Amino acid sequence: MKGEFQRLLMMAEPEVLPLNEQAARGMERAPERSQFSHLLQLFLERFFNHESASPDGDAKARVVLIALAAGIPGLMVAVYLWPVYHPFRGWPPVHPSNGGPPPYWLQVNHHFFFALYSFVVMGIATVFEWDLFFPDLLDVIVLKPLPVAEIRTFLARVAAIGVLLGGLLFDANFLAVLVLPAATDPPNIVRFLVGHVAAVSASGVFAATSILALEGALVAVLGERWFRRFSLLFQGLLLAALLIVLLLFPELSGVTPALLQSGGALARWFPPFWFVGIYQRLLEGPAALPVYRELARMGWTATLFSTALAMLVYPLAYVRRVRQLVEGAAVRSGRNRVKELLRRLQNATIARTPERRAIFQFIGQTVFRVPRYRIYLALYGGVGLSAVMATVLRFTEANRQVQVRLSADGIRASIGLVAFWVVVGLRAALVSPSQQQGRWVFRAVHGNPPQFRIAMEGIGAAKTWVLLWALIVTAGACMGLRAIAPHELRNWGSFFSLAVLGAGMCVVMTEILFLRVKTVPFAGEPPREEPNLAFTLLKYFSFFPLVPFLSVAAERWLEQNAWHTAMVLALVAGLRWTLRWRHRVVVKEQGMLPDAEDGRSELFTQLGLV
Numbered sequence: 044m045k046g047e048f049q050r051l052l053m054m055a056e057p058e059v060l061p062l063n064e065q066a067a068r069g070m071e072r073a074p075e076r077s078q079f080s081h082l083l084q085l086f087l088e089r090f091f092n093h094e095s096a097s098p099d100g101d102a103k104a105r106v107v108l109i110a111l112a113a114g115i116p117g118l119m120v121a122v123y124l125w126p127v128y129h130p131f132r133g134w135p136p137v138h139p140s141n142g143g144p145p146p147y148w149l150q151v152n153h154h155f156f157f158a159l160y161s162f163v164v165m166g167i168a169t170v171f172e173w174d175l176f177f178p179d180l181l182d183v184i185v186l187k188p189l190p191v192a193e194i195r196t197f198l199a200r201v202a203a204i205g206v207l208l209g210g211l212l213f214d215a216n217f218l219a220v221l222v223l224p225a226a227t228d229p230p231n232i233v234r235f236l237v238g239h240v241a242a243v244s245a246s247g248v249f250a251a252t253s254i255l256a257l258e259g260a261l262v263a264v265l266g267e268r269w270f271r272r273f274s275l276l277f278q279g280l281l282l283a284a285l286l287i288v289l290l291l292f293p294e295l296s297g298v299t300p301a302l303l304q305s306g307g308a309l310a311r312w313f314p315p316f317w318f319v320g321i322y323q324r325l326l327e328g329p330a331a332l333p334v335y336r337e338l339a340r341m342g343w344t345a346t347l348f349s350t351a352l353a354m355l356v357y358p359l360a361y362v363r364r365v366r367q368l369v370e371g372a373a374v375r376s377g378r379n380r381v382k383e384l385l386r387r388l389q390n391a392t393i394a395r396t397p398e399r400r401a402i403f404q405f406i407g408q409t410v411f412r413v414p415r416y417r418i419y420l421a422l423y424g425g426v427g428l429s430a431v432m433a434t435v436l437r438f439t440e441a442n443r444q445v446q447v448r449l450s451a452d453g454i455r456a457s458i459g460l461v462a463f464w465v466v467v468g469l470r471a472a473l474v475s476p477s478q479q480q481g482r483w484v485f486r487a488v489h490g491n492p493p494q495f496r497i498a499m500e501g502i503g504a505a506k507t508w509v510l511l512w513a514l515i516v517t518a519g520a521c522m523g524l525r526a527i528a529p530h531e532l533r534n535w536g537s538f539f540s541l542a543v544l545g546a547g548m549c550v551v552m553t554e555i556l557f558l559r560v561k562t563v564p565f566a567g568e569p570p571r572e573e574p575n576l577a578f579t580l581l582k583y584f585s586f587f588p589l590v591p592f593l594s595v596a597a598e599r600w601l602e603q604n605a606w607h608t609a610m611v612l613a614l615v616a617g618l619r620w621t622l623r624w625r626h627r628v629v630v631k632e633q634g635m636l637p638d639a640e641d642g643r644s645e646l647f648t649q650l651g652l653v
Contacts, residue, residue: 082199117219125226152296158318164215165247166285169254212247238325246318253349259356267367282425290433317342402504423468431457459594461520462548469509473564501563517545540601547615554622
C-alpha cells in the first residue's frame with residue numbers, strides 16, 4: 044500500500060508484473076453491485092445520453108461543460124463585488140470612497156441576486172429535463188420483462204432525479220461560495236456562510252420541486268395524451284417566466300427597498316423575496332427587520348410544502364404514465380376538418396409542387412413530435428418572450444409605492460426581437476443534426492447531392508414554412524402589443540409602421556439565416572468537428588444588440604412619411620432578391636460535388652441492411 048501511495052504522488056506508471064505473478068493473482072473480478080445501483084446508473088446515463096440532451100452521444104462532456112457554465116455567473120458576480128466592498132478613490136462611482144462597506148440596501152440586492160440566480164437556474168434545469176423524469180416507451184419495453192421489482196425501479200428513478208438535481212444545485216452555487224467571504228468581508232463569516240448556503244439551497248430546492256410537482260399533477264390529472272398537447276406550452280411559459288425574473292433583476296433591484304419596506308402583496312408573494320428573508324434573517328439574527336422574519340417563515344414553509352407535494356404527486360403520475368404506456372394511446376377516428384381545409388389552402392397557394400408538399404408534411408410530422416425539437420421550440424420561445432417582457436416592462440417608485448409602466452421604445456424594439464427569435468428558433472430546429480432517421484428517403488429519391496431544381500424546391504419550402512410562422516407570430520405580437528401600448532402608439536399609423544417593420548424583418552432574417560443552408564430539413568450532414576460554442580455565442584451577441592436598435596430607429600423613421608414606407612419595402616425586396624441569388628449560387632456549388640459513396644453505405648447501415 045505504501046508503494047502504491049508513493050507511485051500515486053509521483054504520478055508514476057503502474058508497475059509491470061511478470062506473467063507468473065499475474066497468473067498467480069487470478070482473474071480480476073468486478074465488485075458485485077446490487078440491482079438498485081445498476082438501475083441508478085442506468086437512469087443517470089439516460090439523463091445524460093438521452094437524445095433530447097445530446098444529439099451526438101457525447102453527452103457527458105457537454106453536461107460537465109453546462110454544469111460548470113452554470114456556476115460561472117455566480118463566480119463572476121462574486122469577483123466583481125470585491126471592489127464594491129473594498130473601495131478606493133474614484134471607484135466604485137455609485138457611492139463615495141469612504142473606506143467602509145456599501146450601503147445596507149445595496150448589500151441586500153447582492154444577496155437577492157444569488158437567491159434569484161439559484162431559483163432561476165434550478166427552474167430552467169428542471170424544465171429542460173421535463174420529459175426525462177418519467178419513463179418512456181423504451182424504459183417500459185426493456186425493463187418490464189426483467190426480474191426487477193417495480194418498487195425498486197421506481198425508487199432508483201427517484202434517487203436518480205435527486206442526484207441530478209442535487210448535483211445541479213451544487214454546481215450552480217459552490218463557486219461563488221469560495222469567493223464571497225474574501226470579496227465581501229462579512230462581519231460574521233459563520234452567519235454569512237450559513238445564511239448564503241441556506242438561502243440559495245432553499246431557493247433551488249423550491250424551484251425544482253414546485254416544477255416537478257406541477258408536472259406530476261398535470262400528468263396525473265390530464266393523462267399522457269392531453270399532457271403532450273399542452274406540454275410544449277407549459278415549458279415555454281415556465282422558461283419565459285424564469286428568464287423574465289432574471290432579466291428584470293436590474294429593474295427589480297432598484298425598487299427592492301420599497302417593496303420590502305412596504306411589506307405589500309408583491310413582496311410577500313414573490314418567491315425569491317422569501318429566500319432573501321431567509322438570507323437576512325440568518326445573517327442579521329434578532330436585529331433583522333420584521334419583514335424578513337415573515338418572509339423567512341414563508342420561504343421555509345413553501346419549500347417544505349413543495350417538496351412534500353412533489354413526493355405525493357410524483358408516484359401517482361408515475362403509475363398513470365406507465366399504465367398508459369403499456370396500454371397504448373387510443374386511436375382517434377375521423378378527420379379534422381379545419382386541418383383539412385388549411386392543408387388544401389396551403390397546397391393551392393404556397394405548396395403547389397409535390398416537392399414542397401412533401402417538405403411541408405415532413406416538417407409538420409417531425410418538428411412538433413420529436414422531443415429534442417420540442418425542447419428547441421420551448422427554449423427559443425421562452426427566451427424570446429422573456430426578452431420582450433424585459434424590454435417592455437419598467438418599474439418606478441413614488442411615495443414608497445411601486446408602479447409598473449410600459450416603455451414605448453421597448454414596444455418598438457420588441458417587434459424586431461419577436462421576429463429574430465422566431466426565425467432563429469425555427470431555423471435551429473430544422474437544421475439540427477439529430478433525429479435524421481428519415482433522411483434516407485430524400486437520398487434514395489433525390490440522390491446525394493440532389494439535382495439543383497429539387498434542392499431549391501426543398502430548401503425554398505423550408506424557408507417558406509419558417510417565414511409563414513414568423514409572420515403569424517409577429518402579427519399576433521403586433522396586435523397584442525398595440526392593445527397594451529401607451530397612447531402614443533395606439534394610432535393606426537404606428538400600428539401600420541410596426542406591422543411593416545415586423546414583416547420586413549421576418550423576410551430579411553429568414554433569407555440571412557438560411558443563406559448557408561444547403562439541404563432540406565432534418566437531412567443535413569452532422570458536423571465533422573465539434574462546433575465552437577464560444578464563437579457561436581459571439582456571433583449571436585454581436586448581431587443581437589443591433590436588432591432592437593434598428594427596430595426603434597426604423598419604426599420612428601417609418602412614422603414620419605409614407606414615402607419612407609415605400610423605401611423600406613423596396614429595400615426589403617432588394618435585399619431579398621440579392622440574398623436569394625446568393626443562396627442559389629451556394630446550392631448550385633453544392634450540387635456540383637460528386638456523389639458521396641460513403642453516403643450509400645451509411646444509408647444501408649441506417650436501414651439495417653448490413
